[in-house]
Amino acid sequence: MNAEGLWWGSVVAMAGGVCLALTTGSAAAEPVPTNYDEALVRSYTLPDLLAGPNQTPATTPQQWRAEVRPHQLRLLEQFVYGRRPAAVPVVAEMVERESAFDGRATRVQARLRLGNRPDAHATEVLLYIPTSPAIPTSPATASAPKKFPVFLHLNFAGNHAESADADIRLPLHISAPQATPEAVTAAEAARGTKAVGWPIQKILERGYATATATSADFYPDNKDGQAQSVLPGLGYADTVAQRAADEPGSLGAWAWGLSRILDWLVTLPEIDASRVIVVGHSRLGKAALWAGAGDERFAMVVSNNSGCGGAALERRNFGETVAKITTRFPHWFCPTLATYGDREVDLPVDQHTLLAMVAPRPLYVASAVEDRWADPRGEFLGAVAAEPAWKLFGLEGLGTTQWPPVDTPIGRQIGYHLRSGKHDLLEYDWLRFADFADRLLPGN
Numbered sequence: 001m002n003a004e005g006l007w008w009g010s011v012v013a014m015a016g017g018v019c020l021a022l023t024t025g026s027a028a029a030e031p032v033p034t035n036y037d038e039a040l041v042r043s044y045t046l047p048d049l050l051a052g053p054n055q056t057p058a059t060t061p062q063q064w065r066a067e068v069r070p071h072q073l074r075l076l077e078q079f080v081y082g083r084r085p086a087a088v089p090v091v092a093e094m095v096e097r098e099s100a101f102d103g104r105a106t107r108v109q110a111r112l113r114l115g116n117r118p119d120a121h122a123t124e125v126l127l128y129i130p131t132s133p134a135i136p137t138s139p140a141t142a143s144a145p146k147k148f149p150v151f152l153h154l155n156f157a158g159n160h161a162e163s164a165d166a167d168i169r170l171p172l173h174i175s176a177p178q179a180t181p182e183a184v185t186a187a188e189a190a191r192g193t194k195a196v197g198w199p200i201q202k203i204l205e206r207g208y209a210t211a212t213a214t215s216a217d218f219y220p221d222n223k224d225g226q227a228q229s230v231l232p233g234l235g236y237a238d239t240v241a242q243r244a245a246d247e248p249g250s251l252g253a254w255a256w257g258l259s260r261i262l263d264w265l266v267t268l269p270e271i272d273a274s275r276v277i278v279v280g281h282s283r284l285g286k287a288a289l290w291a292g293a294g295d296e297r298f299a300m301v302v303s304n305n306s307g308c309g310g311a312a313l314e315r316r317n318f319g320e321t322v323a324k325i326t327t328r329f330p331h332w333f334c335p336t337l338a339t340y341g342d343r344e345v346d347l348p349v350d351q352h353t354l355l356a357m358v359a360p361r362p363l364y365v366a367s368a369v370e371d372r373w374a375d376p377r378g379e380f381l382g383a384v385a386a387e388p389a390w391k392l393f394g395l396e397g398l399g400t401t402q403w404p405p406v407d408t409p410i411g412r413q414i415g416y417h418l419r420s421g422k423h424d425l426l427e428y429d430w431l432r433f434a435d436f437a438d439r440l441l442p443g444n
């Protein structure tokens with residue numbers, strides 16, 4: 001789900017490093033050059049992510065926590081993602097538990113009601129938990145149920161697309177009474193089609209639980225999705241066009257949704273509340289970063305191929321740009337961001353600011369070498385530029401400014417790899433996330 005061609009059929013010509021693409025959504029449909037040439041990257045100075053409200057840089061973790069982090073988070077809200085909606089009470093209305101994978105795991109499907117309003121939205125979570133080892137490792141832990149760390153991610157196409165298991169429920173909007181028989185047939189045809197992106201058994205074998213829910217439960221991913229999203233019920237506009245300059249869009253709604261699922265996960269006896277990892281791919285990688293930035297209960301944050309509006313530095317002008325992303329996806333960010341198209345240098349933040357919000361927790365940024373639209377080098381440089389936030393805590397971030405060769409994971413408290421191949425979330429990526437979590441999750 002990346003290259004321009006797939007979504008918009010817009011790549012029309014390649015000349016040297018510059019690809020001409022037609023931008024949809026503008027009346028004139030002017031060709032806008034997409035830069036793929038490192039030699040044509042802008043020279044830029046990044047905003048100081050350690051600067052507080054009066055521009056004085058933090059020199060201690062205390063200053064960072066008290067003044068700088070809240071200030072930088074507010075800038076990200078104001079200029080990029082919009083205000084963060086307030087939490088609501090989360091109530092599990094339905095919880096089904098079944099044995100899975102020949103007894104090696106428990107499969108949980110739960111419907112969570114989000115808030116008390118009569119018209120409150122719901123989401124359905126699909127969770128797999130490893131079965132506790134039959135032979136306890138020490139008598140002291142014999143009676144205590146084991147608590148597992150968990151990887152949480154939102155999915156694009158429904159929980160049922162993430163696994164071929166016929167008992168996985170169809171998305172709420174498909175199982176709703178008003179859904180057409182055609183929609184149900186199409187959903188059934190999608191069953192298991194995304195399973196390659198979520199190697200459940202491999203994750204379980206590594207000792208992690210793993211959970212997912214459909215992003216559409218929080219915001220259906222289209223320009224008119226706002227009305228069906230959680231946002232109007234949380235006090236925001238009914239349509240994208242009616243939003244105030246700093247109102248959130250789908251990224252804000254998806255990040256909020258991740259936090260609401262977390263609210264429930266931490267209540268489960270088998271889940272270790274201090275070891276919940278948020279993961280996201282592509283647009284949902286942008287959402288995972290924003291969720292991890294805003295909600296410090298996430299113990300580790302993973303961005304996979306999140307690109308523009310995710311881990312990649314905007315100022316570089318390589319691959320997707322602010323102008324392109326806000327034209328094509330006006331519902332993702334707050335309206336203010338669109339006013340910075342082609343003048344990213346005027347933004348008071350860049351994406352290293354977002355990455356820095358994760359400090360001092362572990363952060364993993366994953367790129368793919370053929371994913372040029374997402375600017376893999378810009379993702380790496382975002383992680384490099386975020387490092388001062390970890391340094392404040394006496395921690396090393398990546399520990400290098402050298403872009404590593406393909407398939408060579410690196411890093412200290414910030415992990416990074418450049419996978420060979422395309423824009424995708426693959427088993428290789430998940431196993432590297434698990435390696436990193438093994439090393440850095442609290443308690444390990």
Ligand code: GCU
Pocket residue numbers: 001002003004007281282283284305306307308320325373
């Ligand atoms: C498009 C979009 C990217 C996004 C990607 C995806 O390519 O331009 O910003 O990351 O879709 O979500 O797959």
